[in-house]
Amino acid sequence: MHIDKDLVAAAATPLVLAILAEGESYGYAILKRVRALSEGELEWTDGMLYPLLHRLLRLGYVTTEWRTSPEGRRRKYYMVTEDGRAALADQQRQWATVTRALNDVWPGSGVLLTGLGEA
């Protein structure tokens, strides 16, 4: 299934924040998690994740730290902040509203993310 570019872009921030809310992570692992979560349906160009992460950093939603990876390379880890958690909660409310509206106007489809409404 092809997912519209704008929709992918809109989902990127809450998705990344939610993944970081599970625990600190780094670029490559975040992308793998996105693929796993969406079963490969959310197609990102790998590189685009990094400008997004830098934006979250500038807004104070995440902090970062350079560490040495198990393979001995320098790796940049990202951790979500309190502000980031607040932003995530806000995003969740927005998505819940959108989902509810779509659910109402598409009766019977039933497949829309009902779980999100309780999030």
Next chain:
Amino acid sequence: MESLESQIAEWRAYVANAPGVNGHDVDELEDHLRHQISELNAAGLTADESFLVAVKRLGDLDDLSREFAREHSGRLWKQLVLSGDDEPARASSGWFEPLAFAVAAAVVVQVARLAAGFPDEEPTWLARNATLFVLPFLAAYFARRRQLDTRHWGLTALPFVLAALVVNIYPWGADSATEALVTLHLPVVLWFVVAYPYMGGTVGSHARRMDFVRFTGEWFIYYVLIALGGGVLMGLTAGILEPTGVDVERIAEWVLPSGAAGGVIVAAWLVESKQRVVENMAPVLTMLFTPLFAVMLACAAVVYAATGLGGAFDRDLVSVFDALLVVVLALVLYGMSARDPATSSPGWMDGIQLVAVVSALVLDLMVLGAMIARIGDLGFTANRTAALGLNFVLLVNLAGAAWLSARFLTGRSTLHRLERWQTSYLPVFAVWAATVVVVLPPVFAFD
């Protein structure tokens, strides 16, 4: 494996050259690339194949660099001048236009000087209107450069017209203190008016406001450099012409005012088109002077507190402290605007800056306390009101900045908040300066 390493090195060099991408970004992308390669390797691809797939997955470099540049607009702006792919006509063909505006400003200033008979006579209207002869040309230069429409041109011109009316219609008394205050504050007001066309009318944008702060700092550096060069030129000219019996002072009367006026526009043009030069210098200057000021201010604060000089201040001292706070604020603002957006965690410079700001605040509070006590006895005058008002406006700004940067240093706030505080505060300065120009004179009966 050897060839893979050289391929990665080549890729690194290529990516590092892309606009908007800096060294740390490349490190991060390389880690990603290597991770991907080793996984593809494990899945059975050869080193070569893994490399190709991994690079392909990172995406088109142009798109990637555009995304990075959009996020780090400060970096993009460094690159624009060099590559200039987007606006090829900007850097090279642009010199005629600024020159025309500079000459126009120079001519207008000269006409005004002749009309006033300066320097044989020194009518106060000349000093009062001085910036009105120059800054409209700067505003017009930006309005043209940003290709503003008619409505925006009108909104740019309106404040100049109003300012010209106000300062020339008010019935100034002889030796009027409020007139001197207007002479001092009008340039500030008009500089903020220039911000409007500079930002292309988008005065609400915090990023553009920060750009204007950066522009102001760089413009100042260029202007000082031009003035120094001009001074050397004038000195040499005088030395050469002296023996021929030419009246050098007469020449200086003609050259200096026009040079000073034209320099305003030339400096702005240089900032716009040759940013790279000053951009490398400005952060260095801030780095040099912030610690020096911090030491000076901290020592002064200790001395004042220990010797108890705090009780015996007069008005002049408040003016000195106003100037001091302006300089500290300029350092803080400029240091902030010149900051590399990539390093958003606090460094030692932030600590030093905080020392400077807090020391300045402590000193200023002592002065302010003494001053308010004395005003109780002596009452308000225009000068005292202006000095105290400015002091208060600066104090609030620096106190907010100190509070936020302390929180930033302890990791409880972000640089973004600090920048927001400063860019949101900018209109307060404009409003205060405008108040001194428009409201204060009638309140104190133009005296």
